[in-house]
Amino acid sequence: MAADPNPKKFPVLSYVLARLPSFTPAKSSSSAPAFDVEQPPPQSSIEIEMPHLAEPGVLASMTKAITDVAETRSVLRTLGPRPDHEAVDRARAKLNEIEGMLSESFEDIALTEAAGEDEIEKRRREMDQEKTWCESILKLDEVHGSYEKLLSEAEERLVRIYEFAEKKAKVEEGEGGVEEVEVNEEVVGILQEALANPVERVDLSGRKLSLLPEAFGRIQGLLVLNLSNNQLQAIPDSIAGLHGLVELDVSGNLLETLPDSIGLLSKLKILNVSTNKLTALPDSICRCGSFVVLDVIFNRLTYLPTNIGSELVNLEKLMIQYNKIRSLPSSIGEMRSLTYLDAHFNELHGLPDSFVLLTNLEYLNLSSNFSDLKDLPSSFGDLISLQKLDLSNNQIHALPDTFGTLESLVELNVDQNPLVVPPVEVVNEGVVAVKMYMGKRRITMLEEEERRRVEEEMEQANAGWLTRTTSKLKSYVSDVSEYLNPSSPRDPYLEREL
16 A cells, blocks of 8 residues: 555564554455464564564554554545655646636636636636646645655654663673663763763753663753653653753653653743653643743644643744644633644644634644544634634635634635635635635625614614504594593483473
8 A cells, every 4th residue: 555654664664564453454264374383474584683573562662652653544545645756746837837827818818709707617617626636736745745754753763662672682681782881871971071060951862762860950050951862761850950941852752751840940941742652741831931832743642731821821832733632722822922833633623712812823734633623713813913824634614704804814725625615716716815705705794794783673663663653543542432432421410401
């Protein structure tokens, strides 16, 4: 299948994926040979080169580390194979040609007396179809490109897991592990130097570390700590001792949790925990009030802390893509400094009403939430600073009526949505046409509402006048009837004949 990783390029990843139940191709019972205990199947070349791969514990750890690959691959199955380089180049060239000729072609048709509205509409449909086809190819290529990056990162994670298992086996067998000793000596050397002579930066990225010494929390004056691309499964609580830390990078590790003590890093501005195995962020992270950038890409988060918005009021950039987040907390509307939010490839069902309070937001990516995201808040147009918006690959049928008030919007992507409002021909004309259409639609709706309101008021006024008139008329009729047919008895004296 096109979404399967290349075994030559990603040998470990291919090996692990092939052993997952959902990835193993079905075999008919008639064609499957009987398993012979005395004659087990031959080992693959990678099993010979990496004998610990077959160990249940190693395979289980690797399986947990690639759930993001498995999920993304299942999505790509529905999207189809990656277009080849030539097809992408043709689509890009054709798209440029269409966009360049679109207005000119319609002007030529309009100037031709023989051309009627049917001919113009026919040409428009043809060009819209070609444009949609080209854009679909480019988008599919982009999605596959992201998947390729994901495969590379997954392969690196699996190699680190295997190397850790291999070192562990050597230690258990009494062989020691020279490389690990060298790494430990290097780390100890850096630590001793930092404790003796305060430093502002420590870079331990790519050192295959599986454990961070507690003593790192005693380094004075440390501003930047880079622990990325290691094998860390935990961050010690002692990290809270780095009171002046401004930037922390622990991306590309095996972290399943962050310590609660991270909330004591009051000066921390940049935190990168991407490409780990986090299922939740600790509530204490909300106390990091100096946060400017928070990167949690490629984890397993299903939600964000409830108070994250009300506490992280200085946050400017939030990247939560490639997780399993189903909803954003209502407090997110209090992130008044937020200018950049990327939440694509999640499971968002919608946005909280408070989201429209993010009046400084300039970039928003909600693409690829697929069948979960179906609509946007009615006041979406209140995002007055929004410049770039990506809503592609969702199930949105109609843009909100206030969409036309997004005056700063210059880039819009709504591909692969069952859009009815605005119609596809308007979408294909670009963001300006969409805003104009939605603006006119809103004006028409407001005028219709005003007309109905006036009619209702007139009906109520007429009903009141009729009620008052009827009441007066009844009173008058009653008086006349009383005069003509008095109900009191007649005086006998007045009835006598003269």
